[in-house]
Amino acid sequence: MATQQRACLVRRLQQFSNTARDDTSKPEGANGLKLRHWSKVPFKDGANDEEDEYMNSQEKDAMAQDDGPYPFAKYTPKVDIVYSYTDEEYAAHLEDSAESGWTKAETDYLFVLLHEYKLRFYIVLDRYEYQGTEEQPAIKRELEDLKGRYYSIVRKLIRARAGDDPEKVKAGESLLLQYGFDYAQEKARRQHVAALWDRTPQQMAEETILYTEILRLSQTSTVFTAQRNALLRLLAGIESGLPDIATRDDRLTPLNLDPQIRGVKGGPWGNALGGLNSAASRKKRGGPAGHSIDWNDSPTHSSMLISLNSAGASGQRQQLPPAQQAEFDAKHYIYRAPVGSALINPKNTHTAVHARSSKFPVPKPILASHLQAAHMSPPDGQSQPPATIFSKLDLYPTKLAMPTKENIELIERVFGAATQLIEVQKQLEKVEADLAKEKQRLGPSAASAASNIASGQNTVPLAPKSITVAPSASGTAGSEDISMQAADGATGERGALEVNDTASAGDNENDEDYEDEGDATGDGDGEDDDAMEGVENAANNASGRTASRKRSRSASSSE
Amino acid sequence: MPSNDLRQRGVQIVRPIIYGNTARMLTAADKAELKPPPDHTHRWTVALRSAASQPTNGENEGDIVGGKDDLSYFIKRVTFKLHDSIPNPTRVIDKPPFETTATGWGEFEIQIRVAFTQDCNEKPITLFHMLKLHAWQVVKAIQDDPHLPIPPPIQCWQYDEIVFTDPQDSVVNNFVNHPPTPLPPPMPAGIGRPIPWHPAWPKSVIGRWK
Numbered sequence: 001m002a003t004q005q006r007a008c009l010v011r012r013l014q015q016f017s018n019t020a021r022d023d024t025s026k027p028e029g030a031n032g033l034k035l036r037h038w039s040k041v042p043f044k045d046g047a048n049d050e051e052d053e054y055m056n057s058q059e060k061d062a063m064a065q066d067d068g069p070y071p072f073a074k075y076t077p078k079v080d081i082v083y084s085y086t087d088e089e090y091a092a093h094l095e096d097s098a099e100s101g102w103t104k105a106e107t108d109y110l111f112v113l114l115h116e117y118k119l120r121f122y123i124v125l126d127r128y129e130y131q132g133t134e135e136q137p138a139i140k141r142e143l144e145d146l147k148g149r150y151y152s153i154v155r156k157l158i159r160a161r162a163g164d165d166p167e168k169v170k171a172g173e174s175l176l177l178q179y180g181f182d183y184a185q186e187k188a189r190r191q192h193v194a195a196l197w198d199r200t201p202q203q204m205a206e207e208t209i210l211y212t213e214i215l216r217l218s219q220t221s222t223v224f225t226a227q228r229n230a231l232l233r234l235l236a237g238i239e240s241g242l243p244d245i246a247t248r249d250d251r252l253t254p255l256n257l258d259p260q261i262r263g264v265k266g267g268p269w270g271n272a273l274g275g276l277n278s279a280a281s282r283k284k285r286g287g288p289a290g291h292s293i294d295w296n297d298s299p300t301h302s303s304m305l306i307s308l309n310s311a312g313a314s315g316q317r318q319q320l321p322p323a324q325q326a327e328f329d330a331k332h333y334i335y336r337a338p339v340g341s342a343l344i345n346p347k348n349t350h351t352a353v354h355a356r357s358s359k360f361p362v363p364k365p366i367l368a369s370h371l372q373a374a375h376m377s378p379p380d381g382q383s384q385p386p387a388t389i390f391s392k393l394d395l396y397p398t399k400l401a402m403p404t405k406e407n408i409e410l411i412e413r414v415f416g417a418a419t420q421l422i423e424v425q426k427q428l429e430k431v432e433a434d435l436a437k438e439k440q441r442l443g444p445s446a447a448s449a450a451s452n453i454a455s456g457q458n459t460v461p462l463a464p465k466s467i468t469v470a471p472s473a474s475g476t477a478g479s480e481d482i483s484m485q486a487a488d489g490a491t492g493e494r495g496a497l498e499v500n501d502t503a504s505a506g507d508n509e510n511d512e513d514y515e516d517e518g519d520a521t522g523d524g525d526g527e528d529d530d531a532m533e534g535v536e537n538a539a540n541n542a543s544g545r546t547a548s549r550k551r552s553r554s555a556s557s558s559e
Numbered sequence: 560m561p562s563n564d565l566r567q568r569g570v571q572i573v574r575p576i577i578y579g580n581t582a583r584m585l586t587a588a589d590k591a592e593l594k595p596p597p598d599h600t601h602r603w604t605v606a607l608r609s610a611a612s613q614p615t616n617g618e619n620e621g622d623i624v625g626g627k628d629d630l631s632y633f634i635k636r637v638t639f640k641l642h643d644s645i646p647n648p649t650r651v652i653d654k655p656p657f658e659t660t661a662t663g664w665g666e667f668e669i670q671i672r673v674a675f676t677q678d679c680n681e682k683p684i685t686l687f688h689m690l691k692l693h694a695w696q697v698v699k700a701i702q703d704d705p706h707l708p709i710p711p712p713i714q715c716w717q718y719d720e721i722v723f724t725d726p727q728d729s730v731v732n733n734f735v736n737h738p739p740t741p742l743p744p745p746m747p748a749g750i751g752r753p754i755p756w757h758p759a760w761p762k763s764v765i766g767r768w769k
Binding site: 333350351399402 | 566569570571572573574575675679681682684686717718719720721722723724725731734735738739741
């Protein structure tokens, strides 16, 4: 079968036509071509063995036969629109500016080449050998120079030929768009492509490694910071303060990554990450199970991320500089808790909306009697109630006229100072009672002896006279002074207690320390020194200062 | 809760409001118009308003305290629960101005329940206001003297701030679109409006009637 088939098909030289070539139309003698090719034709005469003879006869036949049009001719692009210009047009519109140095001769040369090579600029550039003249030597042209010159001429011609005819102008508009050419951009683009092309295999391998490294780092860092933050909140109830953590629960979403990285990688990788993280955040927030938004593709989500740090009016606001941010917040009554503040609820529970006045501080029970008296006192002050800390301050702190955040904080501080003041007062009373008892037990002579010993040891003396208590603690007049100064917040020690300035006891840091020592005074008889230290520390604590004991003594006496 | 509307953690957004009442003695015209029970002495209005007031133009100072901004962008409804002896004691106000007017003779505590719009996603809060009808310094003898002019209306207002903690993005955007009018700086005594009486500062009364 095969042999029979081979015998039936032979190749024969045949003439054909190619519409893609324009050089075949001329007759053969005038530089025209006759096109022939070998084509398979069925072998007609199977009994002929004399090939040479056969071929000779067939060649003669081939000249006469035509194989028809060349089948691939249709794929040759037909570029008919190579613009050309007349001399008048060139003189009127196309004279080039001096800097790029296009003369008419060179432009003509360019257009000849363009016509010849059908706008194939790379070939034109390859064949471009303009010699120039003596006055104007040839300039080395690059691809963009040629393109730029051609397209600028085309645009000028379109404009010039359109004239004032509105229809032509309208048609020219779209043509102008087609023939736009940005010299700088094209040049940069070609250089960029060339740079990409010129990379060595080593460089390409290095780039790949670096890219995967970036991906890995960004992934692990977000996971790491999120875990660390969660751990810190769990253990210490504080925010870690790492700068790149979004203050949201969806920290893990790849939106935090560099968008370029995501864009480059794209595809299934990004989708997989997005799906994973949206699932994770959904689980975390306990959202509805049916919710299946791909965070990567959700436009609302990205706009929310933008408005994360500064709530934008349209959701598109960018991060403001701190000063403007503060101004913006003040204008809109927005308060942002600093990182690590107690306001950031560590348990993820929601603080419901409330009136600011409901956050009025609850005073300690020790203050209650003072507050009650303050509340009861009539405003005109006709019947004088027992003066309290607050009445002396002209302060009736059961309600605030302006319960702003700052005022709530202030009243908290006042309550704190008043509480400490009352505690110090009580300590003082105890110590005084102890001293009186001791004095009674020892008698006057023993007391003075003890005083001498005490001063000789350069410690706190036991004698009551050497302890200058500015107001008597139980008297109402005294407590007025106390309250005034305590409310000042800074100079509580003046009214509170005067102790010899030689005391060298270390300052205790917290309230419990002096309370313990204060209790000790009640028990023992011989522990006055300790008690004094305790009281003094209490005074220091109340004032928040340790320095100005000497000064305070004179100040209190002058009052 | 819309799942894509997350809460902004660590953020508080605040809106200043005032609530309280005005009250004035019933005039003959009021009595003819309203026909209150014979023992009623005062006509009063209890209201919840934005803290900033309309700019005063010198005259007509008095009745309108606060209320410059429209609060309906975050308050859906205000319910005033009045004393049971008043007809229709639960007054539901759905749109601004959030206020209601009645006549009476006695002071009592009014419960003001503020419901927020749906998108705030917050529960209602309750405020209490002690209705104030009588001036503090005027003794009865003066009040009854027909030769004296009718005392000016009582103003009794409490400033407060409604604090939204961890608001949602949509809430923040909504609020930012409605910035409250800034409050005027505090003025020295004697300039501008008289300082309203407040139990936190009883001296605010003194000087008003001097």
